[in-house]
Amino acid sequence: MALYREQGVVLRTWRLGEADRIVALMTQGEGKVRAVVKGVRKTRSRFGGRLEPFSHVDLSLYRGRGDLDIVTQAEVLNPFRALREDYDRVVAGSAMLEAVDQVAQEREAAVRIYLLLVRALRALDAAPRDPSVVLDAFLLKLMAVEGYRPVLGECAGCGGQGPLRAFSIVRGGALCERCRSGQESLLDRGTVPLLAALLAADLDRVAGAGGGPPPTPRREAGTLVRGFVEYHLDRRLRSYPLVAR
DSSP: OOEEEEEEEEEEEEEETTTEEEEEEEETTTEEEEEEETTTTSTTOTTTTSSSTTOEEEEEEEOOSSSOEEEEEEEEEEOOHHHHTOHHHHHHHHHHHHHHHHHOOBTOOOHHHHHHHHHHHHHHHTOOSOHHHHHHHHHHHHHHHTTOOOBOSSOTTTOOOOOEEEEETTTTEEEETTTOOSSSOOOOTTHHHHHHHHHHSOHHHHHHOSSOOOHHHHHHHHHHHHHHHHHHHTSOOTTGGGSOO
16 A cells, blocks of 8 residues: 555544544545544544544545545644634534535545635634625635636626626526526625625635625525535535524
């Protein structure tokens, strides 16, 4: 078995036998990796609490012959301690981990997804005014990386400049009133500009924005982001409904 070194974020964990645990990691060079951590559930385990969800870690692993590698060493680069101590940030972060776990492929390098996740967790750790705004900005950027960038600067139907007062998940973006079929709800005037701002803005800037967006566009944008992401993932994000807004 070959030994290799990686950095990664722990996405989730589950038990294996009496003392071991399997961890799913989003790594910088290997993509999503599943690995066994032997003896981690023993009181005197040398790993302690280093390999828990959210942890950004530096790892040494043996490449396994099957689907599972073996962790031999782990050092914490960032535990995101402040994030872990706030319920709203934990729920928003959990939705991020869940989405990455769904889109990332095992053994397929995805550096952009890895870096995006690390930046998003740092933004949550920095005590944002509204964690849900950071989450929605992250999800829109994640969909764009995956090739599902929503059309927000023009009408997804005719290419016109607007005003853009509706959004079609199936058609992939905002619609003008002329292209609106009637199945799409008429949106607040600030909703599509808010979606465009979340997609374009740096995550640190989103986290530090004072005041926050008005409640109606914020609520509508959250509903649209959730629907857009779940449509393309073809599954629900279990953590998303728990996010405070």
